[in-house]
Amino acid sequence: MDTIETPLLVLLPLRPEHAGEMAEVLSDPALHEFIGGAPLTEAELRTRCERLTSGPPGWRNWVIWAREDERLAGYVQATIDGRRAEVAWVVGTPWQGRGLATSAATALVEHLMEQEVDTVVAHIHPSHTASAAVATAAGLHPTDHWEDGELRWERSH
Template sequence: MAVEYAGEMAGVLAAPELYGFTGGEPPSVEQLTERYRRQVAGPGRAGEYWLNWVISLDGVLVGYVQATVIGAEAEIAWVVGADWQGRGIAREAAVGLAGWLREQGAGLLLAHVHPEHVASAKVAAAAGLRATGELDDDGEQRWEG
């Protein structure tokens, strides 16, 4: 992830329906610029790494994947802009991320998916994760694998 992606990514993340399950609202360019600055700087905690990549399709940014890695455990997430959903982009990106993390030695992958978000549940399953039935404080289900 690079700070200079903030402008284009603000457009990718602008659809209010992207926040239907997670809450919140579309970020401004300024908010994304600050978020990307923090992501590039990293967590500043020994043994913890933030990995963030934009997803590009034919030279156009369409979403992102990310992982927070602590030891042999990695929590992954993905977002694809509303205009590009339903094309398998999130699935391909999450499967690729999960495979790469496993190649790097990740022993446990985690994700949190809203129980009613069927599309994200399918992405998590494709990435080799399974629903645990456990809900976090935000009401999202823990997936692991």
């Protein structure tokens, strides 16, 4: 997997060693309102990272390294199936509102579409206006399709 860089951040391929810092980044229970679940402990997150990094080749996961803070601030992920990728992004509460999600999601979508996919899809809860704004900035548009209470957004060549 490639490292992806923007002026604001670097997307680094996920490694189990990121679990300690990421447990802190994802520790705010309010962050899980839209992504589901609850904050994981460092050990639980390490186990998840190990599973993700040893999973099928279509599972791609990056952590977001915020240049300004010189630390991890969230993650992006893509699940690739043929020429289609499903993407998601999460930025820890202290780093929200600074353009990191927009920069990360846009860089991810551009990278995927330049490298290997024709269609990028994201599923966004209708009340999550910040995530909808990120999707719009990344060139995705809402569709008429719903899945598990979330609206599907797409970008195609």
